[in-house]
Amino acid sequence: MKLRTIYAHLDNELKRIEESLEKTVHSEQPTLQQASTQLLNAGGKRIRPVLVLLAGRFGQYDKDVTKKVAVSLELIHMASLVHDDVIDDAELRRGEKTVKTKWDNRVAMYTGDYIFAKALDIMADIPSISAHSRLSLTILEVCKGEIEQIKEKFDWEQSLRTYLRRIRRKTALLIAASCQLGAISTNAPKPYSEALYRFGYNMGMAYQITDDILDFTASEKQLGKPAGSDLMQGNITLPVLYAIQNNECKEKLQQLIGLGNEQAVADAVNIVLESGGIAYAEEMSRTYLQKALFALEGLPVSKQRKTLEDIAKVIGKRKF
Amino acid sequence: MQHIKETIQTLHNKVQAQADHPSLRQSVPLPDIDTDRILFLYTMLHEAGYSDAEKETYIIPVMLVQLALDTHERVQLNSIDVAPAQMEQHQLTVLAGDYYSGLYYRLLSFTGDIPFIRVVAEGIKDINEAKIKMYEQTIGSAEVFADTLIRIESAIVGSVADFLNTRMLKDIAQDFFLLKRLVVGEQLLEQGVTSPFHLADGDFHTPSGGTYAVERIVENAAYRLEKVLRRKPYEFILYRVQEILHHAGHPVRRVAGEGS
Numbered sequence: 001m002k003l004r005t006i007y008a009h010l011d012n013e014l015k016r017i018e019e020s021l022e023k024t025v026h027s028e029q030p031t032l033q034q035a036s037t038q039l040l041n042a043g044g045k046r047i048r049p050v051l052v053l054l055a056g057r058f059g060q061y062d063k064d065v066t067k068k069v070a071v072s073l074e075l076i077h078m079a080s081l082v083h084d085d086v087i088d089d090a091e092l093r094r095g096e097k098t099v100k101t102k103w104d105n106r107v108a109m110y111t112g113d114y115i116f117a118k119a120l121d122i123m124a125d126i127p128s129i130s131a132h133s134r135l136s137l138t139i140l141e142v143c144k145g146e147i148e149q150i151k152e153k154f155d156w157e158q159s160l161r162t163y164l165r166r167i168r169r170k171t172a173l174l175i176a177a178s179c180q181l182g183a184i185s186t187n188a189p190k191p192y193s194e195a196l197y198r199f200g201y202n203m204g205m206a207y208q209i210t211d212d213i214l215d216f217t218a219s220e221k222q223l224g225k226p227a228g229s230d231l232m233q234g235n236i237t238l239p240v241l242y243a244i245q246n247n248e249c250k251e252k253l254q255q256l257i258g259l260g261n262e263q264a265v266a267d268a269v270n271i272v273l274e275s276g277g278i279a280y281a282e283e284m285s286r287t288y289l290q291k292a293l294f295a296l297e298g299l300p301v302s303k304q305r306k307t308l309e310d311i312a313k314v315i316g317k318r319k320f
Numbered sequence: 321m322q323h324i325k326e327t328i329q330t331l332h333n334k335v336q337a338q339a340d341h342p343s344l345r346q347s348v349p350l351p352d353i354d355t356d357r358i359l360f361l362y363t364m365l366h367e368a369g370y371s372d373a374e375k376e377t378y379i380i381p382v383m384l385v386q387l388a389l390d391t392h393e394r395v396q397l398n399s400i401d402v403a404p405a406q407m408e409q410h411q412l413t414v415l416a417g418d419y420y421s422g423l424y425y426r427l428l429s430f431t432g433d434i435p436f437i438r439v440v441a442e443g444i445k446d447i448n449e450a451k452i453k454m455y456e457q458t459i460g461s462a463e464v465f466a467d468t469l470i471r472i473e474s475a476i477v478g479s480v481a482d483f484l485n486t487r488m489l490k491d492i493a494q495d496f497f498l499l500k501r502l503v504v505g506e507q508l509l510e511q512g513v514t515s516p517f518h519l520a521d522g523d524f525h526t527p528s529g530g531t532y533a534v535e536r537i538v539e540n541a542a543y544r545l546e547k548v549l550r551r552k553p554y555e556f557i558l559y560r561v562q563e564i565l566h567h568a569g570h571p572v573r574r575v576a577g578e579g580s
Contacts, residue, residue, distance in 0.1 A: 027449055028449070029449045029452050029453055031452050031456060032448070032449060032452050080418070083414050083415075083418060086395065086399070086414050087411045087414050087415070089399040100399070104397050104398055105395050105396060105397055105398060105399060106395065106397050106455060107452065107455070109392040109393075109395050109414070109417070110392075110448045110451050110452050110455070111448075112418075113388070113389065113392060113417075113421070113444060113448050114444070114445055114448040114449065116418075116421060116444070117441040117442070117444035117445040117448070118441070118445060120425060120437055120438070120440075120441040121438055121441040121442060121445065123437075124434050124435065124437045124438035124441065126434075127434060129429065129432045129434070132425075132428075132429040132434060132437065133429045133430070135425075135429075136422065136425040136426040136428075136429040137426065139421075139422040139425060139426075140419070140422040140423065140425075140426050142422075143415060143418050143419045143422050144419070146415050146418075147341070147343050147344065147412065147415050147419065148343070150408060150411050150412055150415065151343050151408075153408075
């Protein structure tokens, strides 16, 4: 089943969120307007808004309130993407030129800062101090995760724990916050918001591990970048961590990364594929997914709970 | 005057301590923490009746925002110009700015003053719109140039002043930071240092067609400062205006002639 089909019943609300995103990033300044619109058009699955909308239904659902939280979270995500493209020197995002490619790094920095400010402006309509406390902590942790990712590049001695801490901060926390903030903003009972947080956190971990697996198993067309790109940039992900437990593999990978040519990338990918690292990472991803599904048991049986369950299952099985 | 100097320095040190992060410390030098901004924020909050402890809870996050924006200003224009050995620093510079932004939001969330989060966010939006305008050099006249520079230099302080209802200090801050930016900009330019905003180098055509040099903008700002500071003397601000003009060897004398 496709992700979009699972949450098709949210289409009207998602459309309103899309309209609100467009309206929010509007600027009198043409370049800022174009850059923001370009980012919006690059789209994405809008998974964070979907999670906010679903989680909000476990409280006293208020369309306007959940819309604001959803828009704010998506804008925060967008702002981080535009800066990430500067960090990664990325030419394309979802087949579209990145802001830094179409303009330059400086315009990308201004656009990201502008969108981030817009996100907080909208979020300021939510009077819950606990929601702001949660979101601000998440933003800070996500940022720390990104800093760690840079500092830990090419660190062949890093532990599994280091990797898990990094992906927790980098990916899982914002997904967890989307679920939790949806619930907090509609005053859902605390056990529900906590269960939703655990669901989002574990699904986020599974999501990132799957992403790291796909760097080796998906095609260039599916990924939008050559397979093995993360490894060549020095990102030691879970399949690689498994592979380098074998010293021979470790030495070969280090040599190949040093070469950096096309054949070296293909050889490095093969080493990881043959090491059993993919199966190991898939197992870990499944474990997190099971934890996510288990967390849902703390929620009342409902359509939204079923939708969350289906989303988790699709995310766990995604091929690209 | 000594007391306020010490207070501002203490706040400066607290901002510096708050921004410190072990993974950034070595690689990303902290931009200058502008004590003049601290001075203005302090004075505004003082006038609005905030206690010293409260002042601190507002000043530190606002200064972190300024650090975030100033840090992002240091990101290389094009990644191709970044030497491989400098790549990590380049990447961490982007993230350092994001980290300081996150810290501002985090600290303000502790105060529970949600409207103030919006006040700062509005200032950030305004600054970035103005920066792109300036960067693209879509400035048609000296008036627009001065207005855009005012937005870049004092939008956040201005938003805070609006929030606290300290209108006069907003006017003073706008002229002060415009003056400071132009005078410092001129000095930097003489030393061969340019910035995206070094349009101050040229003359600007007014709508009436005459030339309107940067010098003239500086003089006007200094004149307005003189007028307003005569009405309500903020001793330390006046002292700073004098200092800036004196250091620049600027010909504007009227403010410098007023004494503390």
